[in-house]
Amino acid sequence: QVQLVDSxxxxxxxxxxxxxxxxxxxxxxxxxxxxxxxxxxxKGLEWVSDINTGGGSxxxxxxxxxxxxxSRDNAKNTVDLQMTSLKPEDTAVYYCRADRLPRVYWGQxxxxxxxx
Numbered sequence: 422q423v424q425l426v427d428s429x430x431x432x433x434x435x436x437x438x439x440x441x442x443x444x445x446x447x448x449x450x451x452x453x454x455x456x457x458x459x460x461x462x463x464k465g466l467e468w469v470s471d472i473n474t475g476g477g478s479x480x481x482x483x484x485x486x487x488x489x490x491x492s493r494d495n496a497k498n499t500v501d502l503q504m505t506s507l508k509p510e511d512t513a514v515y516y517c518r519a520d521r522l523p524r525v526y527w528g529q530x531x532x533x534x535x536x537x
Contacts, residue, residue: 423447423526427517430531433507437535441502443517443528451495453521457502459513459533469515472500485511507535 429441443455457469470491471480479491488507493500500517512535517528 425517425519425526425528427515427528427531430515430533432534432536434537435508435535437507438503438505439507439533441504441515441517441531441533443500443502445498445500445519445526448519448524448526450498450519453519453524453526455491455493455500456518456520457491457500457515458518459511459515460530461510461513464513466516467513470502504533507533509535511535 424446426444427441429439431439433439452474454471454473456471458466459469460466469482469485470489472491472493476493481489488505490503512533514530514532516530519526
């Protein structure tokens, strides 16, 4: 059974940090490009970051560049998103997505709230 499980969200103060994790099972995770995508309240989906299959190439939205770091461990079938210097505008549900077209898998999402 294919599964992507997102975890690590929570409530954090502005300037704080969180580490999100995406755990995969049921498919050849190491062959998939992985992204983090977020959806703020009342808004559409926003791409946050990508990592290629081997983990050697990473990409970030301008809004998070320098603050977020994506990484993967193909031996453990996980992808993490380390988030630092969090801002209220980072508040959103964060989703992990694994792509190897035509197959696309989504995690269930994890809520991140940045508020004092």
